[in-house]
Amino acid sequence: MAKTAKKIPSPIRVSSDLMWGGWATYALAAAAELDVFSAIEAGNVTAAEIARAVAANEGMTRRLLDTLVALKYLTRKGEKYALTPESSTYLARGSDLYIPHASRLALGQMMGWAQLANVVRSGAPMPPPGGREAMGEFFAMLVKTIFPPNYVAARQVAASLPRNVGARIENVLDVAAGAAAWSIPFAKLNRKTRVTVVDTSQVTPVTREYAAKFGVAEQFEYLEGDLHEVDFGKGRYDLIILGHIIHGEGRENGQRLIRRSAEALRDKGMLLIAELIPNDDRSGPALPMLFGLNMMLFTPGGDVFTMKDYRGWLKDASFRTIKTLKSPSAPSPLILATK
Secondary structure (H helix, E strand, C coil): CCCCCCCCCCCHHHHHHHHHCCHHHHHHHHHHHHCHHHHHHCCCCCHHHHHHHHCCCHHHHHHHHHHHHHCCCEEEECCEEEECHHHHHHCCCCCCCCCCCHHHHHHHHHHHHCCHHHHHHHCCCCCCCCHHHHHHHHHHHHHHHCHHHHHHHHHHHHHHCCHHHHHCCCEEEEECCCCCCCCHHHHHHCCCCEEEEEECCCCHHHHHHHHHHCCCHHHEEEEECCCCCCCCCCCCEEEEEEECCHHHHHHHHHHHHHHHHHHHEEEEEEEEEECCCCCCCCCCCHHHHHHHHHHHHHCCCCCCCCHHHHHHHHHHCCCCEEEEECCCCCCCCEEEEEC
């Protein structure tokens, strides 16, 4: 009797991930580098007009534009191209939520990821290029790039809080604030709110720029220095924000940061944590797990941690209630713990 042939699984997912999974990233990065979205925003709508505006070859520009249509970053009617709501908001320079340096960050990360197998073999992350000064310049660039998605998520969370809760948030500590994406929405929500920023002297000029841009500069003050050394004080704040900080700190320093935050909060003060959080058995979702590999590549101890980890650390730091907040713009639920 002939044996039943074994069903062969489709090769599409493997082929896609291995052979062309990164092509969309490179196409979007090239478009951002050429600034085609700003060219369209400025009124250039045909391939010829856009190519002229970005100083590129017309035929090849057309092929890139058509690919962006397929990727849903542009629309086309006849010979005229137009921005989508996403590209208009995040990829055109006229928007307050424009993502600067997107191409530089995307291509830099892709180059780093090419070394993943070597990092796994060696057990050591990639050495940071250029030393401390270069790292400071990198973070000053990075915080601008990640501002828009974090700001949108933070604004949704701030708006979701009950009015009486928002009204009593008058003193905020934003730790390693970057461009203050997580604290600006709270300052805008309550004009009595005062925000204290902890960050390095290379990054706080960016914080000042964005606080002024969003009309809350007078509500901000600054503690410049290494977050491991700056004194947070005792019982001073109604809200402390750790916005995508713990993954870079690692397990031990992350727990220490939560304990320091608890000490700096007033009674009934709140700690807001934003992170990419895998499920408790670390089997997914894919984005947090991939982000954990990103930390493995570029940091000596960075990682992603589970909700079980965070609940344990927060309870050990004497937080009485721990809630999760979902935002359509955040890849994982945010954590709001009350002292």
